[in-house]
Amino acid sequence: MFKVLRKKVLSDTGNDRVVLLDIEAPLVAKKHQPGHFIMLRIDEKGERIPLTIADTNLETGAVTIIAQEVGITSKQLGRLEAGDYILDFVGPLGQAAHYPEHKHVVCIGGGLGVAPLYPEVKHLHEIDSHVTTIIGARTKEILILEEEMRKHSHQFYVATDDGSYGTKGFVTTVLQQMIDDQQPVDLVIAIGPIPMMKAVANLTRQYNIKTLVSLNSLMVDGTGMCGACRVTVGGETKFTCIDGPEFDGHLVDFDEQMRRLNMYKDKEKSALALEGCGGVGRCH
Amino acid sequence: MSLNNQSKLGGRQPMSLLEDQLRISGFGEVALGYTEEQAIAEAKRCLQCKKPLCQQGCPVNIDIKDFIGLIAEGKFSEACEKIKEKNSLPAVCGRVCPQEEQCEIKCIVGIKGEAVAIGRLERFVADHVMSMEREKVDCAIQAGKKVAVVGSGPAGLACASELAKLCYDVTMYEAFHEPGGVLMYGIPQFRLPKEIVKEEVEFLRQIGVKIECNVIIGKTLTIDDLFAMGFEAVFLGTGAGLPYFLGIEGENLNGVYSANEFLTRVNLMRAYKFPEYRTPVHVGNRVAVVGAGNVAMDAARTAKRLGAEVHIIYRRSEEEMPARKEEIEHAKEEEIQFQTLSNPLRLIGDDKGYVTGIVCEKMELGEPDSSGRRRPQPIPNSEFTIDIDTLVVAVGQGPNPIVTQATPELQVNKWGNIIVDEQTGATSIPGVYAGGDVVTGAATVIKAMGAGKIAAVGIHDYLIAKE
Ligand SMILES: Cc1cc2nc3c(=O)[nH]c(=O)nc-3n(C[C@H](O)[C@H](O)[C@H](O)COP(=O)(O)OP(=O)(O)OC[C@H]3O[C@@H](n4cnc5c(N)ncnc54)[C@H](O)[C@@H]3O)c2cc1C
Ligand SMILES: Cc1cc2nc3c(=O)[nH]c(=O)nc-3n(C[C@H](O)[C@H](O)[C@H](O)COP(=O)(O)OP(=O)(O)OC[C@H]3O[C@@H](n4cnc5c(N)ncnc54)[C@H](O)[C@@H]3O)c2cc1C
Ligand code: SF4
Ligand code: FES
Numbered sequence: 001m002f003k004v005l006r007k008k009v010l011s012d013t014g015n016d017r018v019v020l021l022d023i024e025a026p027l028v029a030k031k032h033q034p035g036h037f038i039m040l041r042i043d044e045k046g047e048r049i050p051l052t053i054a055d056t057n058l059e060t061g062a063v064t065i066i067a068q069e070v071g072i073t074s075k076q077l078g079r080l081e082a083g084d085y086i087l088d089f090v091g092p093l094g095q096a097a098h099y100p101e102h103k104h105v106v107c108i109g110g111g112l113g114v115a116p117l118y119p120e121v122k123h124l125h126e127i128d129s130h131v132t133t134i135i136g137a138r139t140k141e142i143l144i145l146e147e148e149m150r151k152h153s154h155q156f157y158v159a160t161d162d163g164s165y166g167t168k169g170f171v172t173t174v175l176q177q178m179i180d181d182q183q184p185v186d187l188v189i190a191i192g193p194i195p196m197m198k199a200v201a202n203l204t205r206q207y208n209i210k211t212l213v214s215l216n217s218l219m220v221d222g223t224g225m226c227g228a229c230r231v232t233v234g235g236e237t238k239f240t241c242i243d244g245p246e247f248d249g250h251l252v253d254f255d256e257q258m259r260r261l262n263m264y265k266d267k268e269k270s271a272l273a274l275e276g277c278g279g280v281g282r283c284h
Numbered sequence: 285m286s287l288n289n290q291s292k293l294g295g296r297q298p299m300s301l302l303e304d305q306l307r308i309s310g311f312g313e314v315a316l317g318y319t320e321e322q323a324i325a326e327a328k329r330c331l332q333c334k335k336p337l338c339q340q341g342c343p344v345n346i347d348i349k350d351f352i353g354l355i356a357e358g359k360f361s362e363a364c365e366k367i368k369e370k371n372s373l374p375a376v377c378g379r380v381c382p383q384e385e386q387c388e389i390k391c392i393v394g395i396k397g398e399a400v401a402i403g404r405l406e407r408f409v410a411d412h413v414m415s416m417e418r419e420k421v422d423c424a425i426q427a428g429k430k431v432a433v434v435g436s437g438p439a440g441l442a443c444a445s446e447l448a449k450l451c452y453d454v455t456m457y458e459a460f461h462e463p464g465g466v467l468m469y470g471i472p473q474f475r476l477p478k479e480i481v482k483e484e485v486e487f488l489r490q491i492g493v494k495i496e497c498n499v500i501i502g503k504t505l506t507i508d509d510l511f512a513m514g515f516e517a518v519f520l521g522t523g524a525g526l527p528y529f530l531g532i533e534g535e536n537l538n539g540v541y542s543a544n545e546f547l548t549r550v551n552l553m554r555a556y557k558f559p560e561y562r563t564p565v566h567v568g569n570r571v572a573v574v575g576a577g578n579v580a581m582d583a584a585r586t587a588k589r590l591g592a593e594v595h596i597i598y599r600r601s602e603e604e605m606p607a608r609k610e611e612i613e614h615a616k617e618e619e620i621q622f623q624t625l626s627n628p629l630r631l632i633g634d635d636k637g638y639v640t641g642i643v644c645e646k647m648e649l650g651e652p653d654s655s656g657r658r659r660p661q662p663i664p665n666s667e668f669t670i671d672i673d674t675l676v677v678a679v680g681q682g683p684n685p686i687v688t689q690a691t692p693e694l695q696v697n698k699w700g701n702i703i704v705d706e707q708t709g710a711t712s713i714p715g716v717y718a719g720g721d722v723v724t725g726a727a728t729v730i731k732a733m734g735a736g737k738i739a740a741v742g743i744h745d746y747l748i749a750k751e
Contacts (some may be wrong), residue, residue: 027504072562087461092457220545224685225525227545228545
């Protein structure tokens with residue numbers, strides 16, 4: 001059993017809630033490096049789901065996770081409060097992100113992708129890269145981690161689809177601007193919804209700028225045992241959990257990933273319907 | 285010839301099976317086991333040979349003749365003790381061991397009639413004793429030395445139990461949330477009820493083994509960490525968990541599973557109880573399973589129980605199928621269709637990316653190859669398509685790479701299997717031992733257990749010598 005030490009709602013628009021939880025898991029905290037994720041299962045009947053490690057605290061043994069409430073498990077997670085327990089919490093998993101010496105790294109986070117991006121921004125800042133961060137969202141209200149990101153960035157931009165904050169447009173609008181201004185970019189890290197990562201990769205490919213993306217495939221074990229998380233990279237099949245989750249964005253087959261993510265859409269709806277709004281507390 | 289002898293050379297006691305209709309509509313255990321009378325009658329068919337050949341066929345060298353003799357006298361608990369001297373998991377092995385090619389194939393009675401049903405007798409005594417109080421291991425002298433066992437499959441379970449009996453302070457680490465390895469996530473409930481595996485794990489706890497789930501060695505803790513924590517030896521029984529795929533076009537379409545994923549969703553995560561249990565599984569009306577080993581039979585029979593029409597697709601003929609005969613028979617009884625001499629070429633999908641068909645070609649058997657099996661060759665222009673909405677690929681697994689990736693000093697062969705000294709289980713790192721599927725590649729429960737026991741002795745000798 002793993003204890004919830006702290007809970008914070010980062011954004012809440014009625015539909016879309018994003019929660020942050022600190023889970024007591026000292027062994028995981030100790031081994032964490034940027035790029036790692038965990039698998040958790042809330043209770044006996046629960047599904048195992050992967051979430052990125054957003055931060056850790058070695059003194060309290062806390063591992064911070066940030067989850068967007070999209071389906072049954074993430075909604076259940078959102079109902080937990082400090083003092084509650086979850087059944088399983090295992091990690092850290094995945095390949096840690098390794099950065100060769102880079103002068104200027106542009107970190108792009110879209111929507112919830114900002115959460116997994118945060119430990120990487122922090123790390124790059126610590127190792128003295130020049131960090132430019134661009135975060136994007138549909139609208140101002142659902143931006144998360146703005147202050148934290150700003151603190152660890154040399155340049156910082158926001159893009160919103162509706163123009164309610166920062167540049168009106170997509171994160172690629174800002175990136176294109178930087179490229180047009182002839183700012184030398186050595187590496188781009190893009191984490192967010194697949195269409196966003198695909199758009200970033202398509203843009204940087206034209207200028208031959210190395211681009212890393214982080215994939216959020218469906219997973220069962222997270223240890224290379226099931227193959228659920230497979231992805232085609234440069235024509236080869238890779239497993240996101242043990243070969244990734246970060247891959248060269250110019251080589252990833254994004255369309256296949258998108259399709260595989262939607263595999264259980266109907267089933268998930270039926271699970272949510274069964275859960276309904278009656279029985280188990282809060283309903284979104 | 286007396287009546288008695290005739291029955292010895294004739295047929296064995298049949299084992300009753302779950303009724304057909306009940307079988308495919310649920311996950312209840314199929315083979316129901318012997319009654320006391322049947323067990324005694326079957327045990328009496330044993331000739332009590334002076335030189336029992338059956339024992340030589342057993343990878344862990346059970347005193348088969350002796351335990352059968354005890355059953356014939358109605359001494360069931362004693363019979364169980366006898367088995368447990370060599371094998372701590374008789375309830376599991378009695379159910380899943382390929383006895384027909386190990387002990388039973390060597391049985392003298394089998395030359396003229398049907399071999400003594402050694403496996404069914406093993407299962408009978410284990411089940412009989414299961415409910416009774418288990419013997420406590422008394423550790424007067426606490427050896428006090430800490431040993432870590434990584435992985436809780438048959439190899440890890442056997443190694444941990446031997447070491448605990450030698451009074452070591454054993455901690456077993458398991459990546460998943462439940463101990464048991466393939467016994468828990470792979471082999472389905474209808475062949476090996478999960479309660480039996482849990483019972484065996486409980487026994488380990490009783491004799492003092494600590495079990496830590498949700499810890500991945502190589503990630504959460506490294507082998508160096510284990511030594512730093514005071515463990516003086518480590519056993520690696522991490523299994524062969526990495527699924528192989530066919531490498532054909534369309535394999536990443538939705539609805540295409542590795543057998544590991546399909547079985548893990550259903551067995552460990554209980555997807556057959558979706559949505560009460562939250563893990564979904566996609567099983568359409570027509571399922572194909574590629575491969576013909578035990579894993580393929582399990583996947584096929586599982587899909588059947590989830591309501592599908594099921595086809596097994598295999599390159600060679602039925603004779604070469606690697607699955608246990610009993611499993612093939614059960615699959616046929618359950619109306620699983622066998623497409624033998626058929627080789628998958630590519631998959632076709634719809635515009636949403638779901639698999640809709642598998643294109644195969646017909647094969648014929650040519651000359652025997654180096655493995656002695658006749659090599660299948662394609663028949664030109666023999667392509668045909670089977671309409672399916674789910675495909676399960678069951679063509680083998682490689683060793684799980686997490687530990688070896690995190691421990692570059694650990695020597696592995698070109699397939700990634702850990703290299704060990706066969707006599708002791710020692711790896712290239714002093715104090716680190718390994719056994720089971722991670723060493724041999726996908727094999728059997730009893731072989732993994734045998735390797736776990738050898739390593740336990742190896743570890744014991746190593747720790748004594750170290751003093
Ligand atoms: C390595 C990795 C790191 C991740 N990190 C985070 C994180 O830090 N925060 C976070 O909120 N999520 C993260 N995810 C995604 C997260 O795992 C899924 O959102 C979660 O599994 C959804 O579970 P659920 O039961 O709530 O929703 P479900 O009921 O399973 O699904 C609800 C809806 O979400 C869609 N969906 C399901 N899984 C995913 C997915 N993996 N990505 C996108 N859509 C999906 C489904 O198609 C469905 O429409 C990560 C995924 C991976 C692989
Ligand atoms: C579906 C199926 C059906 C089968 N049917 C039969 C049968 O009828 N008869 C038969 O004899 N054999 C059968 N087998 C084969 C048999 O189950 C295996 O040979 C046997 O389980 C191997 O045992 P093991 O202990 O080496 O590994 P496993 O049983 O694979 O156990 C390894 C364990 O280690 C854990 N692990 C892996 N990596 C780590 C890590 N880094 N840290 C911590 N834990 C880790 C895994 O989660 C797993 O629990 C079958 C196999 C399958 C998949
Ligand atoms: S070989 Fe057959 S008959 Fe002889 S002891 Fe073994 S089981 Fe009995
Ligand atoms: S999640 Fe199972 S192999 Fe990656």
